[in-house]
Amino acid sequence: MQEPLIIAVPKGRILEECLPVLAHVGIIPEPAFADEGSRALRFRTNTPGIDLIRVRAFDVATFVAHGAAQLGIVGSDVIAEFAYSELYAPVDLDIGHCRLSVAEPADLAARDDPRGWSHVRIATKYPHVTQAHFEARGVQAECVKLNGAMELAPVLGLAPRIVDLVSSGRTLKENGLVEVEVIAQVTSRLIVNRAAFKTRATEVVPLVDAFRKAVA
Numbered sequence: 724m725q726e727p728l729i730i731a732v733p734k735g736r737i738l739e740e741c742l743p744v745l746a747h748v749g750i751i752p753e754p755a756f757a758d759e760g761s762r763a764l765r766f767r768t769n770t771p772g773i774d775l776i777r778v779r780a781f782d783v784a785t786f787v788a789h790g791a792a793q794l795g796i797v798g799s800d801v802i803a804e805f806a807y808s809e810l811y812a813p814v815d816l817d818i819g820h821c822r823l824s825v826a827e828p829a830d831l832a833a834r835d836d837p838r839g840w841s842h843v844r845i846a847t848k849y850p851h852v853t854q855a856h857f858e859a860r861g862v863q864a865e866c867v868k869l870n871g872a873m874e875l876a877p878v879l880g881l882a883p884r885i886v887d888l889v890s891s892g893r894t895l896k897e898n899g900l901v902e903v904e905v906i907a908q909v910t911s912r913l914i915v916n917r918a919a920f921k922t923r924a925t926e927v928v929p930l931v932d933a934f935r936k937a938v939a
């Protein structure tokens with residue numbers, strides 16, 4: 724018998740938003756999947772040919788790009804940062820809405836003119852997207868890679884500016900920062916391993932269609 728298809732889903736905030744989408748597709752995971760306290764990482768579903776794995780957001784892209792999972796759900800921020808050629812992102816799932824922005828302390832913003840920048844030092848989880856964004860307008864970006872709590876960097880002197888995800892703006896506000904540029908609008912997408920799309924087309928193509936219909 725063929726191995727089940729594996730869909731990689733990010734733990735954390737997207738997980739909750741994924742459940743209704745999966746339900747619309749007809750995929751109901753075993754109860755432990757939605758239990759953040761569970762230490763299990765791989766889960767059965769009501770569909771015998773489909774299992775789910777729960778991994779960190781950035782690792783969803785890695786599992787799917789390498790074919791360890793055939794499909795995944797991940798933010799367009801992560802897809803852009805990795806730019807894996809093995810990934811196909813056919814469906815915008817209309818969940819995980821936020822934006823990737825440049826921010827800096829309010830007092831710096833008051834006297835700053837982004838048009839005058841030639842070199843910027845930026846703390847971010849997204850060095851590739853950040854460098855590409857600034858390079859496109861001739862600004863050299865020196866990035867300090869962090870995995871979280873970017874908002875601490877300006878006040879502690881690690882880097883005067885950050886590139887991070889913003890949704891309500893509360894995290895920036897509570898850390899004395901203001902948004903000065905939006906780099907990209909972000910939503911989560913269904914991603915598919917390109918090779919699996921061909922070699923397991925009879926299972927993968929109808930599943931992609933089901934996701935498309937579920938969010939139409």
Ligand SMILES: Nc1ncnc2c1ncn2[C@@H]1O[C@H](COP(=O)(O)OP(=O)(O)OP(=O)(O)O)[C@@H](O)[C@H]1O
Nearest residue numbers: 735737779780798799800801819820821888889890
């Ligand atoms: N404030 C937000 N509002 C909406 N969606 C968000 C927000 N922050 C992040 N996201 C989306 O959720 C995904 C996961 O977010 P994030 O990387 O912050 O989670 P995390 O739990 O900190 O991940 P990890 O623990 O793996 O670092 C992001 O890639 C993005 O697409």
Ligand SMILES: O=P(O)(O)OC[C@H]1O[C@H](OP(=O)(O)OP(=O)(O)O)[C@H](O)[C@@H]1O
Nearest residue numbers: 871872887888889890891892893894895
């Ligand atoms: O504009 P807001 O609504 O305040 O959201 C923005 C925050 O959300 C994300 O972090 P998350 O909560 O995922 O935690 P993290 O620090 O673990 O990445 C992001 O990195 C910001 O810190």
